[in-house]
Amino acid sequence: MNLFAVPTICESARRNFTEPALNTTETHVACPGCGCLCDDVSLTFDDQHIVAFEPRCALGESWFRNHVVATQPVAELNGIATAYEAAIQQATKLLRRADYPLVYGLSRSSSPGQRAAVALADRMGAAIDTTASMCHxxxxxxxxxxxxxxxxxxxxxxxxxxxxxxxxxxxxxxxxxxxxxxxxxxxxxxxxxxxxxxxxxxxxxxxxxxxxxxxxxxxxxxxxxxxxxxxxxxxxxxxxxxxxxxxxxxxxxxxxxxxxxxxxxxxxxxxxxxxxxxxxxxxxxxxxxxxxxxxxxxxxxxxxxxxxxxxxxxMRLQGDVSGADNVLLWQTGYPFAVDISRGYPRYNPGEFSANELLERRETDLCVIVGAETIPYFSKAARDYLKSIPTIVIDYPNAPLEFIPNVRFTTAVYGLHAAGTAYRMDNVPLPLRALQTSNYPTDEDVLTDLLTGFRND
Ligand code: SF4
Known part of the structure; x- marks a missing residue:
C-alpha cells in the first residue's frame, strides 16, 4: 500500500478551507441544523467562538455551537489517539478481512462524502444504507x-x-x-x-x-x-x-x-x-x-x-438526509438499503437495511459515517454492532456509546469544509467553509480508505 499517496491532514485542510479574519460576520450561511437548510443565516465569530446567530433559531445555533470548538484527535485506535496514516492502515486491514461489510449513515455528511462512501461500498461489495431506514x-x-x-x-x-x-x-x-x-x-x-x-x-x-x-x-x-x-x-x-x-x-x-x-x-x-x-x-x-x-x-x-x-x-430531519437519498439514487439507482455484494445493486428495505442486517448478524464489519442514529437501533442490533469491527467517521464532539476499533474525526461540512446539501424539498444548496480546521473531510477519509483497500 502506498501511504505516501494519502493526502496529509494539512493538505486536506488547505484544499477545503479559506482563512477567515478574526471577529468576522459571515452572511448568507446555509444552516444544516434541520431539513429547512435556511441559507439566510448570519454568523459572527469572535476568534473561534460564535457570538451571534441571526435570525434567532435555538436549534440552528446549537448545531453550530456544538461543532465549533473541536479538540478531539483526528484519528484514534481503540480509543487512543494515533497518527492519521496509521489509522488508515489499520482500517484498511480490517476492511480487507471483512466478508460482508456494511456502510451506514451518510445523512450528516455532504454530497462529496456520500459519493465517496458509495464508491467504497461498491469496491468492497458491501451493503450500504442511510439513516432514512430509521426515519422516512x-x-x-x-x-x-x-x-x-x-x-x-x-x-x-x-x-x-x-x-x-x-x-x-x-x-x-x-x-x-x-x-x-x-x-x-x-x-x-x-x-x-x-x-x-x-x-x-x-x-x-x-x-x-x-x-x-x-x-x-x-x-x-x-x-x-x-x-x-x-x-x-x-x-x-x-x-x-x-x-x-x-x-x-x-x-x-x-x-x-x-x-x-x-x-x-x-x-x-x-x-x-x-x-x-x-x-x-x-x-x-x-x-x-x-x-x-x-x-x-x-x-x-x-x-x-x-x-x-x-x-x-x-418533513426531513437534520443534516443532509435528502442528499444521502439523492446520491445513493445517482450512484446505485436506489435511495437506501442497497446491497452491492453480487457486483450490482439490489434494493430491499428490511433485508438490506442496517438495523436488520445487524439484528440478523449478517454483516461482519461496519463503517459508520455519522453515528447519531445508532441509539435508535434495536438492542439486538446495537449489541451485535459492539461485537464486530467498527470504523467510525464522525464530527467533533459527536457522542458515541461504544469505542470503535478505528475512529476518524472529520471536518464539519458547512462550517469547516465546503460541500453540497439538499433541502427537504430536494433543492441542492452550497455549504461554505467558514473556519479553518486541521480535520480531513469525510470525502478525504473515505477516499483514503478506498485507495488503501485497492492498493493493499
Ligand atoms: S435549524 Fe433549521 S430552521 Fe433553524 S436556522 Fe437551521 S435550517 Fe433553519
Whole structure:
C-alpha cells in the first residue's frame, strides 16, 4: 500500500478551507441544523467562538455551537489517539478481512462524502444504507408505490393558502419553517402571510392540542387529534368524502377539513414521522405500517388534484438526509438499503437495511459515517454492532456509546469544509467553509480508505 499517496491532514485542510479574519460576520450561511437548510443565516465569530446567530433559531445555533470548538484527535485506535496514516492502515486491514461489510449513515455528511462512501461500498461489495431506514424509509417506499405530487418550499411560500401539518410539530423540529416558508411568510399570491392562509394541525391526541406553529407561537385554525394509528381511517374518510360517498360517522373536524381541501386554491400537506413512523404491535414486535399510511395520504393528495392544486412534502430531519437519498439514487439507482455484494445493486428495505442486517448478524464489519442514529437501533442490533469491527467517521464532539476499533474525526461540512446539501424539498444548496480546521473531510477519509483497500 502506498501511504505516501494519502493526502496529509494539512493538505486536506488547505484544499477545503479559506482563512477567515478574526471577529468576522459571515452572511448568507446555509444552516444544516434541520431539513429547512435556511441559507439566510448570519454568523459572527469572535476568534473561534460564535457570538451571534441571526435570525434567532435555538436549534440552528446549537448545531453550530456544538461543532465549533473541536479538540478531539483526528484519528484514534481503540480509543487512543494515533497518527492519521496509521489509522488508515489499520482500517484498511480490517476492511480487507471483512466478508460482508456494511456502510451506514451518510445523512450528516455532504454530497462529496456520500459519493465517496458509495464508491467504497461498491469496491468492497458491501451493503450500504442511510439513516432514512430509521426515519422516512416508509415514506420513500410509499412514494415508489403510488407516486408523489410535490413542490418546492418556494412554491409553498408564494402560493399555498391551505397548509396542513400531519404528524409533525414544526416549532420543535423545524423552528423557522413557518416563518420562512409555510405559514407567516408573505409570497406573491399570499401577500398577507398568515392571513392569506388556513393552517391545520393533525397529530397524536393529547399532544397536538398544545403544539404551536413556531417557537414564538401561533395556533392552527383547525386541530384534529388522532388516536394511535387512527391516521389511515381519517385519510380513508377524506378520500370517500372527496368522491361524494355518503358517510354517517365522520367527525365534524374531518368534514371541515374536507371543505378546506376542496375549496383552497393551492394546498400542501407536510407530513412527519408521526405518520410515516406509525407502528402497530404484533406480539412483542413493532410492525411498521407507516408506508401504508403515507401511501394513502399521497393517493388522497393526487385525487385532490382533480378539484384543485394540492401537493405533499416530507418533513426531513437534520443534516443532509435528502442528499444521502439523492446520491445513493445517482450512484446505485436506489435511495437506501442497497446491497452491492453480487457486483450490482439490489434494493430491499428490511433485508438490506442496517438495523436488520445487524439484528440478523449478517454483516461482519461496519463503517459508520455519522453515528447519531445508532441509539435508535434495536438492542439486538446495537449489541451485535459492539461485537464486530467498527470504523467510525464522525464530527467533533459527536457522542458515541461504544469505542470503535478505528475512529476518524472529520471536518464539519458547512462550517469547516465546503460541500453540497439538499433541502427537504430536494433543492441542492452550497455549504461554505467558514473556519479553518486541521480535520480531513469525510470525502478525504473515505477516499483514503478506498485507495488503501485497492492498493493493499
Ligand atoms: S430552521 Fe433549521 S435550517 Fe433553519 S436556522 Fe433553524 S435549524 Fe437551521
Amino acid at each position: 424509509g416508509p415514506s420513500i417506499m410509499a412514494l415508489q408505490e403510488v407516486g408523489e405530487v410535490t413542490c418546492t418550499l418556494g412554491e409553498v411560500r408564494n402560493r399555498a393558502d391551505l397548509v396542513i401539518f400531519w404528524g409533525c410539530h414544526p416549532a420543535a423540529s423545524h423552528p423557522r419553517h413557518a416563518d420562512r416558508y409555510s405559514v407567516f411568510a408573505k409570497g406573491r399570491f399570499t401577500p398577507e402571510g398568515r392571513d392569506s392562509r388556513k393552517v391545520v394541525m393533525i397529530g397524536e391526541a393529547g399532544k397536538v392540542e398544545d403544539w404551536q406553529l413556531s417557537p414564538h407561537g401561533g395556533a392552527a385554525d383547525l386541530v384534529i387529534p388522532v388516536s394511535p394509528d387512527g391516521d389511515f381511517e381519517i385519510i380513508s374518510q377524506l378520500r370517500a368524502l372527496l368522491r361524494g360517498t355518503p358517510l354517517t360517522d365522520v367527525s365534524e373536524p374531518v368534514r371541515h377539513l374536507m371543505e378546506l381541501m376542496k375549496n383552497c386554491r393551492y394546498g400542501v400537506v407536510f407530513f412527519g414521522l408521526g405518520l410515516a413512523g406509525s407502528r402497530m404491535w404484533d406480539d412483542e414486535r413493532p410492525l411498521n405500517t407507516g408506508h401504508i399510511h403515507v401511501a394513502a395520504l399521497l393517493q388522497l393528495v393526487a385525487e385532490l388534484n382533480a378539484v384543485t392544486r394540492f401537493t405533499a412534502r416530507r
